[in-house]
Amino acid sequence: MTDTLLALDGLTKAYPGVIANDGVSFRIAPGEVHALLGENGAGKSTLVKMIYGLVKPDAGRMALRGAPYTPDRPSEARTNGVAMVFQHFSLFEALDVAENIALGMENPPRRRELAASIRQVSHDYGLPLDPARLVGELSAGERQRVEIIRCLLQNPRLLIMDEPTSVLTPQEVEILFATLRKLSSEGTAILYISHKLDEIRALCDAATVLRRGKVVGTCVPRETTAREMAELMVGTTLHTPERRHRENGETLLELRGVSLPAATPFGTNLHALSLKVQAGEVMGIGGVAGNGQDEFLSVLSGESLQEPGRVFVDGVDIGALPPQTRRSLGVLAAPEERLGHAAAPDMTLVENALLTGSVREKLAPHGLVNWAATRAFAARIIEAFDVRTPNADVAARALSGGNLQKFVIGREILQAPRVLVVNQPTWGVDAAAAATIRQALLDLAGQGAAVIVISQDLDELMEIADRFAALNAGRLTDPRATAGLSLDEIGLMMGGAHDMEVAHAAQ
Ligand SMILES: Nc1ncnc2c1ncn2[C@@H]1O[C@H](COP(=O)(O)OP(=O)(O)OP(=O)(O)O)[C@@H](O)[C@H]1O
Structure with missing residues (x-):
């Protein structure tokens, strides 16, 4: 027919x-x-x-x-x-x-x-x-x-x-x-x-x-x-993110033997992670999903707490501090799951801006929300990260996946963090917006922040990270400079992919 x-x-x-x-x-x-x-x-x-x-x-x-x-x-x-x-x-x-x-x-x-x-x-x-x-x-x-x-x-x-x-x-x-x-x-x-x-x-x-x-x-x-x-x-020409040469500074973030039992039966235990990230550095953390990425982020964000002597920012032991106190110190995080974790689905963008921005942007002085300032902050995020939305009063769940991602990442970057950890920053984001987000992460490091990018996109990590370490079954490899690192070497650091031999055998 x-x-x-x-x-x-x-x-x-x-x-x-x-x-x-x-x-x-x-x-x-x-x-x-x-x-x-x-x-x-x-x-x-x-x-x-x-x-x-x-x-x-x-x-x-x-x-x-x-x-x-x-x-x-x-x-x-x-x-x-x-x-x-x-x-x-x-x-x-x-x-x-x-x-x-x-x-x-x-x-x-x-x-x-x-x-x-x-x-x-x-x-x-x-x-x-x-x-x-x-x-x-x-x-x-x-x-x-x-x-x-x-x-x-x-x-x-x-x-x-x-x-x-x-x-x-x-x-x-x-x-x-x-x-x-x-x-x-x-x-x-x-x-x-x-x-x-x-x-x-x-x-x-x-x-x-x-x-x-x-x-x-x-x-x-x-x-x-x-x-x-x-x-x-x-409909326009694209720009490739540019990395400006910079000298790395002092160690800003340090983990000393961080271990964490999994919070759920299907989570991953973290085993004695140690890592130093300097001011001005982008540290890339690669690995197959489910190897401890969420747990790693939770140790830095303050959703999981540590005993003394494990997590330091600027030499200050922050391991036992809750998320809001860490935020006041400039330690910010953007988790992977955007609906429900990074953003509250039924809240508007203005309310979501308040959720993580209140401390650093001083949006609720003396416990009272300054809605005009909160609105202005939401508007700044929307403008700077080209978030496509009819206005800032729509619920987070009404945004397309990529636009919500731009909002979530932009919200943290605009708060000028000293240490920022992001999980899958450009997940579901189109090429132009991914370039904007990657450039913003590079610029943040250029201004002296320590930036930790957890990603499964190896091309992304090779493009923006100075050093690379892999998470594998809750263990972290020693970091290596990304310059000159081959895909084979990265594969070895990631410890081999799940079930690959079985998969090939069946073909
Ligand atoms: N349930 C909804 N209520 C209101 N607006 C919506 C809803 N679903 C989608 N939209 C709007 O429709 C437009 C298209 O969204 P859609 O999710 O189809 O885009 P997309 O191309 O799949 O984007 P992405 O690559 O970010 O996933 C967007 O402006 C989005 O905000």
């Missing part, structure tokens, strides 16, 4: 103060790997939510294999062969793999049959996974496999993936891509959202670019450079 699997025609969706999708039209062919590109807030998530039946379009039409397609809910999308893997996994840690997969199915088969099908799909697609393992014990990459296998068991014709590689090691990315290529060769189309343009060039056949809700261009990623795609997205 036609070689179009999904046709979108004039899809439009407005939210208060913003048209998230404005007359979006494009087509996806069977077996095509189609990238959806766009800066933060461009409307990518809104579009895929309409395709998956989570959001109803205000106007426009969709057709699947030539027939009108109007999914009212995700189960209807799934019945039509449309599956989706979300950025945030919706898995229960205390249940095993098979139980989690059964929960997401309309009519789950019996346990033994289900376990057999999981093994079969996992073998066929090179995604090793034991149905009986507890999800809480799995790495981020393995958890993603659970979600993917859950989708594959439904034989999808279209698989939507929202930022699938942000939690994966380079080796896990290769495995995922091999799976996606196999699916595509079998005729399954893939709609792929990512800010990682080199990956898009390696994987995708076609790309549609959104800007402020509208389609502004299409391209063949293999024939387009990453920079050209980024510039198509933002």
Whole structure:
């Protein structure tokens, strides 16, 4: 009949103060790997939510294999062969793999049959996974496999993936891509959202670019450079972050044998971490997710306390001080989980500005909130970090992921910290905004702060960090200068990736 699997025609969706999708039209062919590109807030998530039946379009039409397609809910999308893997996994840690997969199915088969099908799909697609393992014990990459296998068991014709590689090691990315290529060769189309343009060039056949809700261009990623795609997205020329030469100063932050028992059954114990970070230095902390990154941040932020003699800033023992006291000393932190940890989802941006800014920005003198000053602080963050939002009175949860990330990081940087620790500072952030955030971190160090960047993005760490150390099962390697460090050496420092040998053996 036609070689179009999904046709979108004039899809439009407005939210208060913003048209998230404005007359979006494009087509996806069977077996095509189609990238959806766009800066933060461009409307990518809104579009895929309409395709998956989570959001109803205000106007426009969709057709699947030539027939009108109007999914009212995700189960209807799934019945039509449309599956989706979300950025945030919706898995229960205390249940095993098979139980989690059964929960997401309309009519789950019996346990033994289900376990057999999981093994079969996992073998066929090179995604090793034991149905009986507890999800809480799995790495981020393995958890993603659970979600993917859950989708594959439904034989999808279209698989939507929202930022699938942000939690994966380079080796896990290769495995995922091999799976996606196999699916595509079998005729399954893939709609792929990512800010990682080199990956898009390696994987995708076609790309549609959104800007402020509208389609502004299409391209063949293999024939387009990453920079050209980024510039198509933002509509301007990009600047690469610049590192000004500077002399490192005195030791500002010192950890002496910090240990910490995990706070949850699936957390990581920290084992005797020692580290010195100097004024003016960016220290990069790499490692596969779940190796103690959150715990490490909590030791610095003051969410976990230490006995005397373990954590020093400027020679002052801060290990037992609570977060607010640390803030007054200029020790600030921006955790990874932006909704619920870094920001309160139902509070407005103004209220969220107050949450961590009150001490250093003196927003609540004598215990009374100065709302005018708080508003002005929120406005400064929005302006300086180009946070796209109708105004500062919207709830944090209404912002697109990348825009909230810009807000959270900007809020800490503008408080001129002396020691700043950030976890995944550019997670889900588009190329232009990532460059702004990285430049701001470099500038902060340039002004004499000690900056600790925890990230799974090795390119990011190589770009901005002076030294690099890896967290592996709650232990920290000795830091090494990033200049001249090869990817192989970094891989060794990270202690090898989870399950790689098994994964390769199954391919
Ligand atoms: N539930 C909602 N309520 C109000 N506004 C919303 C809602 N969902 C999205 N928006 C707005 O719609 C616009 C598009 O957001 P969307 O999440 O689709 O962007 P995106 O391209 O996926 O961004 P990112 O790359 O940052 O995830 C943004 O301005 C966002 O603030």
